[in-house]
Amino acid sequence: MTKxxxxxxxxxxxxDGDEKANAVPEGFDANYLRIYYGKLFPHADMFKWMSxxxxxxxxxxxxxxxxxxxxxxxxxxxxxxxxxxxxxVTELENSIKEKCPFKIDIGPVYSVDPAKRHAxxxxxxxxVFTPVERELVFDIDITDYDDVRYCCTGADVCxxxxxxxxxxxxxxDTALRDDFGFNHILWVYSGRRGVHxxxxxxxxxxxxxEQRAAIADYFRVYKGNENSHKKISxxxxxxxxxxxxxxxxxxxxxxxxxxxxxxxxxxxxxxxxKILEMIPDASVASELRGRWQENKRASMSKDDINLVRWxxxxxxxxxxxxxxxxxxxxxxxxxxxxxxPRLDMEVSKHMNHLLKAPFCVHPKTGRVCVPIDPNNCxxxxxxxxxxxxxxxxxxxxxxxxxxxENEWDGTSLGESVKFFRTSFLQPLLKSCKEEIESSYNAKxxxxxxxxNW
Amino acid sequence: xxxxxxxxxxxxxxxxxSTLPLxxxxxxxxxxxxDFELFAMDRLRVLKGISDGxxxxxxxxxxxxLIADLWKAHMRHPQANEEANKDIISHFVLRLVYCRTEELxxxxxxxxxxxxxxxxxxxxxxxxxxxxxxxxxxxxxxxNAEFESVKDKLGQVxxxxxxxxxxxxxxxYKVPFEEVPELVAGRRVFIHKGHAYVAMNQVVSxxxxxxxxYLSKALILTNRKWTSTVREQEKDxxxxxxxxxxxxxxxxxxxxxSEVGEISLKDIDQISKxxxxxxxxxxxxxxREDHHLKHGGRMQLGLFLKGVGLKLDDALAFWKAxxxxxxxxxxxxxxxAYNIRHSYGREGKRTDYTPYSCQKIISSTPGVGDHHGxxxxxxxxxxxxxxxxxxxxxxxxxxxVMDKVRNRLYQNSPRLWMNLALLCQFQESNxxxxxxxxxxxxxxxxxxxxxxxxxxxxxxxxxx
Numbered sequence: 001m002t003k004x005x006x007x008x009x010x011x012x013x014x015x016d017g018d019e020k021a022n023a024v025p026e027g028f029d030a031n032y033l034r035i036y037y038g039k040l041f042p043h044a045d046m047f048k049w050m051s052x053x054x055x056x057x058x059x060x061x062x063x064x065x066x067x068x069x070x071x072x073x074x075x076x077x078x079x080x081x082x083x084x085x086x087x088x089v090t091e092l093e094n095s096i097k098e099k100c101p102f103k104i105d106i107g108p109v110y111s112v113d114p115a116k117r118h119a120x121x122x123x124x125x126x127x128v129f130t131p132v133e134r135e136l137v138f139d140i141d142i143t144d145y146d147d148v149r150y151c152c153t154g155a156d157v158c159x160x161x162x163x164x165x166x167x168x169x170x171x172x173d174t175a176l177r178d179d180f181g182f183n184h185i186l187w188v189y190s191g192r193r194g195v196h197x198x199x200x201x202x203x204x205x206x207x208x209x210e211q212r213a214a215i216a217d218y219f220r221v222y223k224g225n226e227n228s229h230k231k232i233s234x235x236x237x238x239x240x241x242x243x244x245x246x247x248x249x250x251x252x253x254x255x256x257x258x259x260x261x262x263x264x265x266x267x268x269x270x271x272x273x274k275i276l277e278m279i280p281d282a283s284v285a286s287e288l289r290g291r292w293q294e295n296k297r298a299s300m301s302k303d304d305i306n307l308v309r310w311x312x313x314x315x316x317x318x319x320x321x322x323x324x325x326x327x328x329x330x331x332x333x334x335x336x337x338x339x340x341p342r343l344d345m346e347v348s349k350h351m352n353h354l355l356k357a358p359f360c361v362h363p364k365t366g367r368v369c370v371p372i373d374p375n376n377c378x379x380x381x382x383x384x385x386x387x388x389x390x391x392x393x394x395x396x397x398x399x400x401x402x403x404x405e406n407e408w409d410g411t412s413l414g415e416s417v418k419f420f421r422t423s424f425l426q427p428l429l430k431s432c433k434e435e436i437e438s439s440y441n442a443k444x445x446x447x448x449x450x451x452n453w
Numbered sequence: 454x455x456x457x458x459x460x461x462x463x464x465x466x467x468x469x470x471s472t473l474p475l476x477x478x479x480x481x482x483x484x485x486x487x488d489f490e491l492f493a494m495d496r497l498r499v500l501k502g503i504s505d506g507x508x509x510x511x512x513x514x515x516x517x518x519l520i521a522d523l524w525k526a527h528m529r530h531p532q533a534n535e536e537a538n539k540d541i542i543s544h545f546v547l548r549l550v551y552c553r554t555e556e557l558x559x560x561x562x563x564x565x566x567x568x569x570x571x572x573x574x575x576x577x578x579x580x581x582x583x584x585x586x587x588x589x590x591x592x593x594x595x596x597n598a599e600f601e602s603v604k605d606k607l608g609q610v611x612x613x614x615x616x617x618x619x620x621x622x623x624x625x626y627k628v629p630f631e632e633v634p635e636l637v638a639g640r641r642v643f644i645h646k647g648h649a650y651v652a653m654n655q656v657v658s659x660x661x662x663x664x665x666x667y668l669s670k671a672l673i674l675t676n677r678k679w680t681s682t683v684r685e686q687e688k689d690x691x692x693x694x695x696x697x698x699x700x701x702x703x704x705x706x707x708x709x710x711s712e713v714g715e716i717s718l719k720d721i722d723q724i725s726k727x728x729x730x731x732x733x734x735x736x737x738x739x740x741r742e743d744h745h746l747k748h749g750g751r752m753q754l755g756l757f758l759k760g761v762g763l764k765l766d767d768a769l770a771f772w773k774a775x776x777x778x779x780x781x782x783x784x785x786x787x788x789x790a791y792n793i794r795h796s797y798g799r800e801g802k803r804t805d806y807t808p809y810s811c812q813k814i815i816s817s818t819p820g821v822g823d824h825h826g827x828x829x830x831x832x833x834x835x836x837x838x839x840x841x842x843x844x845x846x847x848x849x850x851x852x853x854v855m856d857k858v859r860n861r862l863y864q865n866s867p868r869l870w871m872n873l874a875l876l877c878q879f880q881e882s883n884x885x886x887x888x889x890x891x892x893x894x895x896x897x898x899x900x901x902x903x904x905x906x907x908x909x910x911x912x913x914x915x916x917x
Contacts, residue, residue: 078787144821180630181647203647207631214634218644223818236613240640241606345818 028366030076030100032388037097039407040391041359042417047089049425050106052200053432060440068132070107070114072354073099082107082354083114102363105354108134109205131351136182136204136212139347139355140168141194148338150263150271155364157193157382160262165195166377167254168341171246172197172219173374179242180215184428186420187372189385191362195372196355200428202435209350216348218242221340232278232337234329246340247332255335256310265338266309269293278334279317281327288313358420361388370416373423386412473572473580474537475587475664476671479545482538489546490694495527496543497698500564507567520571549683549691550698552676562672566665573657585656588663592626595650600625606643607650614641624653633659716762718771724761731828731840732814733757739824744778749817749825751789753809755796760808765797829854 047066048055054065067087073096074080086092096104108131112120120129142165146153149161169187176182176199184200207215221243222231239247259265266272272292279285292309317330347353360369366387372380394411408417502523506516528543530536544565551561573581585592595603600623607625608618630649635658636642642649651659684692716724725737736754740746746754751772758768772793773785780789791800798805809817819826828837834855841851 147821178646179644181645203631211631211634214638217638218640220818223820236615238609238612240613241609241643242640244609342821345820 028361028363028388032392033102033361034097034100035392035395036361036388037100039395040411040413041096042408042420043093043096044089045417045421045425046357046359047086047092048429049200052202052205053429053436058433058436058440060436060443064113065109067113068111069109070354071357072105072107073101074103074105075099075101083117085114102361104357104360106357107354108132108351133205134351136199136207136215137348137353137355138172138197138199139190139194139344140165140172140197140341141190141344143193144342144344148263155193159381159383162380162382163254163258163378164339166380167250167339169195169197169372169374169377170250171341172343174245174249175219175242179218184424184431185374186358186424187374187377188358188369189367189372189380189382190356191360191367191369191385192365196358196369198355198358202432212351213345213349216343216345219341219343220345221336222342232333232340234333234336239332243336247335251335251339255339256307259338260306260310261304264306266292266306266313272309275313275334278337279327279330284316284327288316359416368413368416370413371420371424373419386416473569473576473584474541474544475584476541476544476668482542484542486690486694488539488542489691490698492539492543493546493550493698495539496547498527499523499568500547500561503564503567504560516567517571517574520568521575524572546695546698548672548675549679549695552672552679558669558672558676562665562669565668566661569664570657570661573660578653581656581660585660588660590628590632590659590663592628592632592651592659595625595627599627603643603645603650606645607652610641610643610650611652626651626653626656626659628659633662635662716758716767718763718767721758721763721771731844732826734844735828735840736824740775744776745780747823749819749823751792752796753814753817753825755793756806756808759797759806765794765799768793768797 050069051066054061054063056063067085069085070082071084071086071092072080072082073084084095086095107114110117111128111130111132114129117129142149142152142157142161143154145161145164149164151160152158173185173187176185176197182199182201182204186198186200188196188198190196221234223233234243238244264271265275269292272289276285276289279288288309291312314331317327347355356369358369358371361367362369366389367382367385368388368391370385391411391413395407398407398410408414499520503516503520506519511519528536528539530539547561551557573584576584600607604618607623611618627648628651630637630642630644630647633642633649633651633655636649636651636655637644641655642651644650721737725734729737733754736746736750739750740754755768755772758771763771769790772789773782776785776789794800796806814825815827815830817826819831828840832840838851838855841854842848
């Protein structure tokens with residue numbers, strides 16, 4: 001529910017003085033947005049996506065399907081309308097163009113058209129108004145990493161800390177495909193400081209809340225806030241294959257090559273204390289502390305001081321002398337606590353959670369929520385994502401076009417729409433069609449069999 | 454009637470478990486009316502005993518013994534087939550008693566599932582396999598060839614849980630991961646391309662999930678049938694017995710909040726120091742300090758304040774005033790007031806939400822920036838100690854609490870902790886913990902406010 005989303009501390013911690021987040025960026029206003037919805041927003045693609053192949057062309061299509069999907073609009077002046085539903089692409093497009101919502105959220109597919117919900121009971125009984133399908137979604141926000149990044153805080157993001165999102169994508173995407181067997185996964189830039197993930201396989205859409213919670217828990221490693229000390233606990237003599245793979249393929253390399261030196265995690269006492277705090281053995285911690293306090297100024301080699309100290313820490317903790325399991329595991333725990341993805345569990349656990357639609361424009365940054373290619377996520381740069389004003393300028397420069405249909409093609413948005421279509425939408429629709437056909441054929445076969453005597 | 458006969462098995466506790474019914478259909482047996490009630494009462498003693506054991510935080514081995522003892526004490530019958538009948542009949546009678554409300558259904562479901570889980574574990578592996586096929590579980594035994602290819606990963610998973618994989622007699626089943634959410638959540642299985650590789654000893658989880666899901670649906674159907682037809686039909690025979698069973702064992706009904714007194718805004722500060730349990734006190738202090746709380750904290754504290762008698766208008770004034778340094782009045786009205794009114798049942802589907810039970814609070818998952826949850830569970834040892842000392846708990850009592858927390862006894866009667874806090878305000882020198890380890894105090898001894906607070910918490914704990 002957007003209200004809850006808004007209250008979860010994301011947008012409401014703005015205090016006077018934080019001008020950067022508050023200021024309306026150049027050119028974000030309802031008029032520009034109107035042009036965007038008029039010429040650039042991919043209404044038809046979004047509609048096709050949400051229909052999941054139920055376009056009426058096959059006898060087995062469920063014609064009520066798309067009309068049972070909830071959309072919600074946040075209008076100018078924070079007016080918020082829920083339970084919007086549409087039966088055709090024209091209805092969807094006209095409603096968006098007319099209302100010009102600052103934000104569009106997508107909710108679940110309900111048992112009945114949300115517009116008719118008052119006629120049905122809630123909770124228990126046969127005639128209920130309840131979610132029946134919803135993509136498996138994830139929301140990762142960089143403000144949840146504020147305790148491990150020193151370059152920015154709050155709503156800011158830069159190229160130093162953005163890679164934390166990149167590795168989160170890598171870890172989760174690999175697990176969704178290899179472990180859970182999902183194929184139709186869309187990663188989207190949230191417009192300011194995070195990423196969303198939409199898992200659209202039929203199996204994913206039909207998961208119950210309990211099953212979603214199980215997947216979220218499978219991904220959960222970081223458990224903490226300022227009240228607890230040890231936020232990562234990796235018990236057991238070895239790691240689960242999922243954690244081990246994430247560590248060796250993604251986290252370790254990133255931590256040692258990028259995060260340590262870029263964030264200067266061991267360069268000064270205030271920072272290295274945080275890491276020393278994670279070592280359960282006080283004598284080991286003080287041994288390292290002693291060494292580092294001595295060598296404060298001496299530069300022993302040309303190598304980055306963070307890397308040098310990390311090697312020292314590793315060799316002390318992983319040396320043969322250490323008897324306790326906990327100590328050897330400590331190195332991984334440090335790496336995990338800095339780099340492992342921090343998901344918002346509540347977003348994933350409930351079918352009725354509303355999530356912002358891709359291709360919306362973020363009202364505070366003016367940036368479009370464009371898809372991210374998980375296979376090339378290293379290349380993604382949040383600071384160069386097209387903005388609303390930039391796109392409108394491009395449109396104006398482009399002049400009149402013959403083809404009023406694909407106006408986005410001549411703009412910076414073109415790449416994103418094309419990627420959305422070829423890498424995500426087309427394979428998804430193909431698979432949906434196949435599913436519809438094969439279940440139809442199976443039913444036909446079944447009824448043939450029962451008729452045979 | 455579906456009854457699975459397994460061979461008689463003698464465990465080291467001298468418990469002979471001969472049948473494990475799945476309760477799929479009501480037995481077409483003739484039941485004497487007296488037996489109707491007696492059987493149900495015996496089974497209820499078993500279920501209550503289980504409930505008690507769980508809330509005391511007993512470990513699995515202890516629960517195993519407890520359940521075996523309870524069953525032996527109450528459910529035995531000299532004739533084996535009579536024992537099976539009693540088992541089935543008592544289950545179905547209790548379904549009638551416990552189907553009426555969501556709260557009752559939840560409790561019954563939880564206890565019956567626990568009972569089933571442990572009884573299943575007592576069964577031999579052949580019997581277990583037979584039961585699995587009864588459930589028509591979509592599992593496939595893993596072929597030798599496939600086993601070889603995933604053996605390493607399976608071993609890794611086992612070792613990550615501190616177990617070893619004995620390759621020679623390891624039987625694994627391949628199931629769609631959605632069938633075993635518990636195992637997935639705890640990362641206790643290897644998952645590949647949507648399939649989970651479940652060890653034989655984890656099969657219990659599979660089966661129990663099925664049992665639970667079936668019983669959950671059955672209870673709703675039972676409720677419907679009861680209210681629509683049976684209750685009226687049976688009003689001269691079964692109905693009075695069923696209703697008597699309900700009231701005699703359910704204890705006080707705290708679902709009527711009107712019994713609780715009221716709290717006014719000016720008293721809140723004082724009361725928070727004298728009567729709030731630690732979790733609420735922490736939240737209260739944080740909101741005073743930060744002039745903000747994230748959603749989880751607002752719900753936990755907000756509903757608690759409602760439960761102890763803070764009226765809606767006072768609640769709105771309280772939160773608005775607290776947030777004022779950070780949130781303008783207009784913004785408050787726009788972004789927060791609606792949800793507060795919603796909690797009080799004035800918006801949306803108008804549910805009069807009730808405060809969270811300790812169970813729910815303990816099992817919540819506070820994340821970055823959150824302050825809700827149960828301090829005995831979620832705080833680090835150091836922070837918990839500091840919080841207790843600040844409350845004025847004597848150092849000996851603090852150590853005692855820390856000891857219990859370390860042994861994960863926070864699940865043992867959360868009233869203890871609240872009582873601890875209250876007691877420490879008034880009687881520091883008292884020996885709070887007697888030799889058995891737990892002493893339940895009558896909180897009504899203390900000020901009226903304390904009674905209000907504790908009433909909310911007692912009701913939150915399902916103590917029937």
